[in-house]
Amino acid sequence: AQTVTQSQPEMSVQEAETVTLSCTYDTSESDYYLFWYKQPPSRQMILVIRQEAYKQQNATENRFSVNFQKAAKSFSLKISDSQLGDAAMYFCAYRSLQGAQKLVFGQGTRLTINP
Amino acid sequence: GAGVSQSPSNKVTEKGKDVELRCDPISGHTALYWYRQSLGQGLEFLIYFQGNSAPDKSGLPSDRFSAERTGGSVSTLTIQRTQQEDSAVYLCASSALGNSGAETQYFGPGTRLLVL
Numbered sequence: 001a002q003t004v005t006q007s008q009p010e011m012s013v014q015e016a017e018t019v020t021l022s023c024t025y026d027t028s029e030s031d032y033y034l035f036w037y038k039q040p041p042s043r044q045m046i047l048v049i050r051q052e053a054y055k056q057q058n059a060t061e062n063r064f065s066v067n068f069q070k071a072a073k074s075f076s077l078k079i080s081d082s083q084l085g086d087a088a089m090y091f092c093a094y095r096s097l098q099g100a101q102k103l104v105f106g107q108g109t110r111l112t113i114n115p
Numbered sequence: 116g117a118g119v120s121q122s123p124s125n126k127v128t129e130k131g132k133d134v135e136l137r138c139d140p141i142s143g144h145t146a147l148y149w150y151r152q153s154l155g156q157g158l159e160f161l162i163y164f165q166g167n168s169a170p171d172k173s174g175l176p177s178d179r180f181s182a183e184r185t186g187g188s189v190s191t192l193t194i195q196r197t198q199q200e201d202s203a204v205y206l207c208a209s210s211a212l213g214n215s216g217a218e219t220q221y222f223g224p225g226t227r228l229l230v231l
Contacts, residue, residue, distance in 0.1 A: 035219070043204060045222035091158065095220075100171040102148060103208075103220060105158035 002027045002094050006106035013082045014114050020067075021077045021109050023092030033095040034068065034075045035103065040088040048090070051075065079111075087113045117141065119223035121207050127229045128197055136192040136226045140209030147190050148210075148220060149182060153203035161205075164190060197230045204228070 004025045013019035025034070036048040051059045051068050058066050063083075067076045079086055092106040120139045128134050140147050149161040160174040164184040175181070179197075184190040194201055204227050208220040 037222075043206075043225045043227070045206065045208075047219055047221070050219060100148075100160070100163040100165075100173070101146075102160040102163060102171075102174070103150070103158075104160070107157050 002029075002032075002096065002104045004092050004094050004104050004106040006090075006092055006109050008109045009107070010110045010112070012112040012114055013079075015084060016081055018078060018080045019082055019111065021079075021090050021092075021111070023075045023077070023106055025073050025075065025092070025094050025104075025106075027073070027094065027096075029096060029098070031097050033097070034066075035093040035095065036064070036066070036075075036077045037091045037093060037105075038086075038088045039091060039108075045091070049077065082113050084113050084115060087111055119207055119209050119221055121205075121223040121226050123226060124224065125227045125229075127231065129231050130199060131196055133193065133195045134197055134228065136194075136205050136228070138190045138192070138207030138209075138223060140188065140190070140207070141221055142188075144209035144211050144221075145187065146210045146218070146220075147184060148208040149190070149192050150206045150208065151176075151203045152206055152225070156203075158206075161192070194228075197228075199230050202228055202230045 032053045034051045038046045049061045063080045089108045093103040122137045145166045147164045152158045162182045163171040179195045182192045204225040206225045207223045210218040210220045
């Protein structure tokens, strides 16, 4: 079974600075997808970014980018120019291409933005 | 367009009562998922529906939990004889395809269930 680990329960960053959230995972599969979701206090899980394992190029979405290291099974999220609205819980998730293709989530990282 | 909706937003019930949680997926999405988010267990997969196929119930924690999806659209998660450990946020997600293609799962706002 796949597992996802987020080793940073909490992180904080000054507004306008850059922060990196860590995620590692364990799998024996070669093809899969990785996601970062954001969950603000409203509870709504919002997709931040996704990465296909077969793609070597790191995904980017505006101020959000990932560092995908397939061999190391690492998938970190970098947030540039942090904004107050970025404050939330961030979850890393793995999705197999087999079976139910359910999301396997990490424990989450609570990100605080300091003004 | 409209996103995934869930009702009720919050539910308080007494131990031993049955509850029903509803999910309206994004129109046209064939795959529907239920997850549970609790303090002790984090985010857990519960059940998956894909089109007219038999659901994958491998994540349901006990036989008190069941779910159905009518007409390939709305889904209801039922918890019978609720226990205090059932207290959690129940999240529903839908995606356009359940087959390889890894369509993104879009989440609803969740139902917070509190069992007294």
